[in-house]
Amino acid sequence: MKKLSYTRAEVDVIISLIKEKLKADAVKQKGIRAKIRNLGFWASEYGFRNGYTVSDFLSVAKIKGTTNLSNGKVTIINKTSSNSII
Numbered sequence: 001m002k003k004l005s006y007t008r009a010e011v012d013v014i015i016s017l018i019k020e021k022l023k024a025d026a027v028k029q030k031g032i033r034a035k036i037r038n039l040g041f042w043a044s045e046y047g048f049r050n051g052y053t054v055s056d057f058l059s060v061a062k063i064k065g066t067t068n069l070s071n072g073k074v075t076i077i078n079k080t081s082s083n084s085i086i
Contacts, residue, residue: 003040005075011061014041018054 006014014036021032036043043052046060061075 002042002045006040010039014039014057015054018052018057022053 017032017036017039021029021036024032033043041057043049043056046056048056
């Protein structure tokens with residue numbers, strides 16, 4: 001199920017999984033993508049059909065309580081650390 005907001009901890013996990021996915025072979029990527037979807041991020045919902053990177057994920061993210069850094073389709077709610085995602 002698609003989510004529209006994530007905690008900082010969830011964002012950190014998604015970013016870590018995306019980085020892992022980019023280094024993995026096709027078989028491992030499938031499992032990693034499933035983990036990312038289980039966290040609620042469905043890349044296809046944002047038009048990412050031919051793979052995606054951390055930059056792509058962040059391009060649809062907005063950090064709540066800060067200047068809108070992108071189009072803000074996904075909101076990162078700041079419950080566990082500073083207002084910066086990187």
